[in-house]
Amino acid sequence: MKMILAIAYKELLDSLRDKRTMMMVVVLALFGMPFMMIFMSEMTNRIEKQVEKKVILVSGIKNAPQFQNFVERQGYEIKEAPADYEEQLQSKNLIDPVLVIDKDFSDKLAHGERPTVYIVLDVANQDTQTGVRPLKHLMQSFANEMAVMNLSMRGVSPDILNVVDVQERHLSRTADTGAQLKSVMSMMLMLTMVSAGLYAAIDTSAGERERGSLEPLMMNPVASWTFAIGKWLAVSTLTMLVVIFSVLSIFPSSLLIRNETVKILLQFSGSEMLMMVLVLLPLGFCLSALQIAIAINGKTHKEAQARATLLVVIAPLISMMSMFKQGADPVWFKWIPLISQNQLMTKILNNEVVTTLDMLAPIITCVVLAVLALWYTSDRMRKVLM
Incomplete structure (x- = not known):
């Protein structure tokens, strides 16, 4: 030894x-x-700031005054996307996805049609992917509000949209x-x-x-x-x-x-x-x-x-x-x-x-x-x- x-x-x-x-x-x-x-x-820190950031980039926000009003009521700040947003996304100068609204957005909405919007991002630019989910949630909330308003104007209860009440129940412990x-x-x-x-x-x-x-x-x-x-x-x-x-x-x-x-x-x-x-x-x-x-x-x-x-x-x-x-x-x-x-x-x-x-x-x-x-x-x- x-x-x-x-x-x-x-x-x-x-x-x-x-x-x-x-x-x-x-x-x-x-x-x-x-x-x-x-x-x-x-x-x-980076992820939390990206999620909590109340700023969205929009191209063509003037084509959707109803959406602009909704977004501002939610406490978000709207910034006009640069004209060359595609190039800036690819070069990673932009770290947020861009919401593109067509000129016929308001017209289609007024005639009961479904307007199409585009969330533009570059998959290679990982920073932009973090902002996609909040943007989708914002658009879905706007769509729900418009549907409720249309039903209310026709004298139909908006509760028919919520056929099922879905609630999350988390089982994770605090330590997890x-x-x-x-x-x-x-x-x-x-x-x-x-x-x-x-x-x-x-x-x-x-x-x-x-x-x-x-x-x-x-x-x-x-x-x-x-x-x-x-x-x-x-x-x-x-x-x-x-x-x-x-x-x-x-x-x-x-x-x-x-x-x-x-x-x-x-x-x-x-x-x-x-x-x-x-x-x-x-x-x-x-x-x-x-x-x-x-x-x-x-x-x-x-x-x-x-x-x-x-x-x-x-x-x-x-x-x-x-x-x-x-x-x-x-x-x-x-x-x-x-x-x-x-x-x-x-x-x-x-x-x-x-x-x-x-x-x-x-x-x-x-x-x-x-x-x-x-x-x-x-x-x-x-x-x-x-």
Whole structure:
């Protein structure tokens, strides 16, 4: 055990001396979580401003005085759309959709015909898509008001339009309001883990092979699995330190968030932060073992980096699997690393019931993968001498 700890201590010091490793640790630990939280805050601000904005762009508003009167009564401000609105929408100079009203709008309305209006937007301009729904709702409200007026003038009760009374009944809990934001945050923490120990894992395996220091090291009367476990502990320690600092950075990061809704949703207690670290602990050990196992095959630092980058690419793809499923999460999600941790952290942060299987499944999977990866690393290190 003393030998394993000595190797781990030596490898950890070597990793901290490496500039690339230290740069990755500092950037991820100090700036990763603050950047993500500020980004989410700004995105939420942008969407809320777009939805709450009481301004609509109209081309040909003079053709519809009734509609103009209705819109102004709803508290909206009408702005005349520029003549080249199509070009400006395509070039993204306009961020709001444009309502186009034909010249015969009032005439058709007066004769009981259905006038046609157009909501013009560019699908490639994502900003315009946010304003489509409020604009449609405004047009539908105007159509309903006109229908009620026409029926009332004919002595017909407008209640015949409402054959069915539709009411929404929301079942979501208060904690579920920010579930999506919390899920994104937990995913960000896990992706931080994937990158945190990358250079340390490469340097402690392929880096030593390239420098020619691995072969003399393996000639010592120490079992190869001792070296493998020592190196693994060093990389795992570095990875978990980054995660701990990332979780702790949530407190100062919340001071930079301007959106009050996001600030309230992302307020966590000390016990919740501790649970985050405990949930991610097995995953950190597992990822470190896998990174070393992948990097040990590289004879040079660049070759190992190319191999290890594969894990950085695959990890986000695995994490996104849960975003494309429909309905309840399948049971096998509990046995997939990254997905299971994301599910577990989301449940904990939303105060949902966590079963024994929810807790044990990701731990068992991570332990099995870590043992297999360490066995493979030990075997490869033994073959270095052959």
